[in-house]
Amino acid sequence: MNKRLIIYLYTFFGVGLTIFIIGFIGINISLNFIQDKYVQLQLNVNKRQAEQMSFFIKSQINKGIDLDTIRNQFQDAIVGTETDKGFLCMYDTKQDNLICHPNKEAIGMKFTNEFVFKEINKSADVPITDIYKQKKAFGGIFNQSEIVYSIPIDGTDWYLNAHENINAISTEIKMLRVRYIFGSLILGLLIAISVTITARKISRRYEKQIEQKNVELDKNYSELKVLHEQVNNQKNEIEKQRDFVQKQHDEISFQNKQITDSINYAQRIQSAVLPSINILNKIFPVNFILFKPKNIVSGDFYWFSSIGNYKFIVAADCTGHGVPGAFMSMLGVTMLNEIINKRQILIADVVLNELREQIKISVSQTGNTVEQKDGMDISLCIIDSENLNLQYAGAYNSLYIINKLNNSENFQLREIKANNMPIGVHPKDNEPFTNNQIQLLKNDRLFLFSDGYVSQFGGEKNEKFKPKRFQELLLKIQEKDLVSQKELLEKSLIDWQGKQFQVDDIIVIGIQI
Secondary structure (H helix, E strand, O other), X not given: OOHHHHHHHHHHHHHHHHHHHHHHHHHHHHHHHHHHHHHHHHHHHHHHHHHHHHHHHHHHHHOOOOXXXXXXXXXXXXXXXXXXXXXXXXXXXXXXXXXXXXOHHHOOOOOOOOOEEEOOOOOOEEEHHHHHHHOOOEEEEEOOOEEEEEEEOOOOOEEEEEEEEHHHHHHHHHHHHHHHHHHHHHHHHHHHHHHHHHHHHHHHHHHHHHHHHHHHHOHHHHHHHHHHHHHHHHHHHHHHHHHHHHHHHHHHHHHHHHHXXXXXXXXXXXXXXXXXXXXXXXXXXXXXXXXXOOOOOOOEEEEEEEEOOEEEEEEEEEOOOHHHHHHHHHHHHHHHHHHHHHOOOOOHHHHHHHHHHHHHHHOOOOOXXXXXXXXXXXXXXXXXXXXXXXXXXXXXXXXXXXXXXOOOOOEEEXXXXXXXXXXXXXOOOOOOOOOEEEEOOOOOEEEEEOOOOOOOEEOOOOEEOOHHHHHHHHHHOOOXXXXXXXXXXXXHHHHHHOOOOOOOOEEEEEEEO
């Protein structure tokens, strides 16, 4: 075999194998770290799910609903849930058996010392019976197969358990491992080919110098030979460049698919953090949410809750969209849960003042002119359902109230303006937000929204939709029920947008008192 060819082969395989080994080691280290972080993230998701359901059950107990009714309603709600994924169940420590489970055959099962918890990053096993004796919440790996967060329900002997199958997580990590290994193999192959081609070019350069010396001996023959070689070299170079460009295209396509798959999974996590639409239907039975992210994940988000006769609803627009906006939206949801659900702050402007301070602390904002101005615009409504009294506070995002004029079939729109400052660092961030208090009437309709709808370009002049046109559209469709209004708003947006791309995340929320 030609010595030069042997050198090329050694170069090709040596470089390719080195890149593959480095990539394989790095991938394994990264995926092990990701798996640990993913388990911790899932435990936090289970914790929030268990805390929200525990809070809902305690609210029913506080309303005087008897425990048997609550237990039966909970069982009806979870029956049929796929237990090979995430599910909820409930254990009675007094009866010492399961009283609610998606699989009815599991009801009545007792936990013994064989059922153990293992805290994340700790090796000691803790029997679940010991945990129940301590009467406190606990989370970790349960029987080596599930991520579980267990929380006691005050005023009962019940423990609420949020489960997530760890095998599903392991399967996804294995799939990622296979994809990354394949990617490192392709990368090693591309680099090896590039190095080999470079080595060949250097070798060819020295060969041409020798050929030029031969040309001096026989000009006529060498001129024809050089011309022929130049034609062949150009042809070969074009073919090599074509192959190289095609390989680059394939690599970019592969990487783009990996990124898209990751963002799709991030969208599942964001959806899990947002409150369930079923909760909104219980708080405000007549409602709609028009939610259209610009990308797969969204910087706009909605949030709602209730404490006693106080009902809360939020529409918010975080800085940016896509993945950066989605991170801010998850931060906003977490902080609203803390401020309202846990600390039970029931005054609208106080909620926004506290949210602003926590956002500034969380993203390390100091007011420096060169730092990123991360934050959000928001509309917050707190409704006292007994007295029909509305508290509204807003950061840039206004509130529309629509009702019928006295003794008339015509509708009127009232705009409650927001403060001209965001939730975040701002020259006015030492000023408090305004708490607007409005007396509502039955059948009043409230509309909360971000600026995504009115900022959409389209129409014959390719201009923004604008607030005035949005107000006219809302008044025009008020004869319809809210479900039909959502459909008309969505159709109007599609007709206006035409072939233009969506410029921002969009959220519009409508509720009827």
